[in-house]
Amino acid sequence: TQSSVSSGINAEYGGSASADNIKQWRCPEGEFIQNLSGHNAILNTLAVNQDGVLVSGADNGTLHFWDWKTGYNFQRLQSQVQPGSLDSEAGIFAMKFDKSGSRLITCETDKTIKIYKEDESALEEPINWKPDLHAGEREKEGF
Numbered sequence: 001t002q003s004s005v006s007s008g009i010n011a012e013y014g015g016s017a018s019a020d021n022i023k024q025w026r027c028p029e030g031e032f033i034q035n036l037s038g039h040n041a042i043l044n045t046l047a048v049n050q051d052g053v054l055v056s057g058a059d060n061g062t063l064h065f066w067d068w069k070t071g072y073n074f075q076r077l078q079s080q081v082q083p084g085s086l087d088s089e090a091g092i093f094a095m096k097f098d099k100s101g102s103r104l105i106t107c108e109t110d111k112t113i114k115i116y117k118e119d120e121s122a123l124e125e126p127i128n129w130k131p132d133l134h135a136g137e138r139e140k141e142g143f
Contacts, residue, residue, distance in 0.1 A: 013068075015054065017043035022056055024071070036071045039064050045094050049101035057106060061090025063116075077116075085110040 013033075014025045019042050024033040041058035048054045052068040061079040066072065081090045091109035098105060102118040 015046050015048070017046050017056055019043070022046065022054070022066070024068075034071055036066055036073070038073050044092060047095045047097050047104065049097040051101055053101075055095065055097075055104060057092030057095050059091045061092060061108070063092065063104075063106075079106070079108060079114065081108075081110045082112050 012027060014027050016023050016025065020037070020040060022036040022039070022043065024036065025031065026033055036054075036056075039056050039058060039062065041060045041062055043056050043058050045057040046054065047057075048068055054066040054068045056064045056066070058064075061081070063077040063079065064073055065075040065077075067074060079090050079092060081087060089108075089110040093107050093109060095104055095106040097103065104116040106114045106116070108114060
């Protein structure tokens with residue numbers, strides 16, 4: 001079952017989250033583009049900004065940051081529960097980028113609203129990473 005749907009960078013693309021992966025779609029045809037796997041938790045929410053940063057939030061309080069175009073998971077964070085809350089109350093139910101696209105606002109199970117700010121001192125590092133879009137075909141062939 002799908003737990004969250006988000007429009008992509010523009011109205012031509014969209015994403016949907018489920019128990020263990022994110023699917024990218026081309027709209028309005030509904031053409032499947034690729035799976036983004038690796039979050040390994042029940043996903044509740046997705047948000048994407050105009051720079052192509054997709055964030056997925058899960059029941060266990062994890063946030064994964066993805067490059068929308070390539071599907072590369074470039075950062076992972078663990079949300080901290082407020083004092084007096086149980087660790088099981090770390091879930092992220094909803095999130096959205098502000099209008100600038102540089103701050104992420106989350107609504108969490110521990111009854112908090114948190115704001116995550118972009119690290120302005122971070123440097124872009126070129127990554128020589130290529131997605132493996134044909135892995136399913138190789139598995140069928142026995143490789």
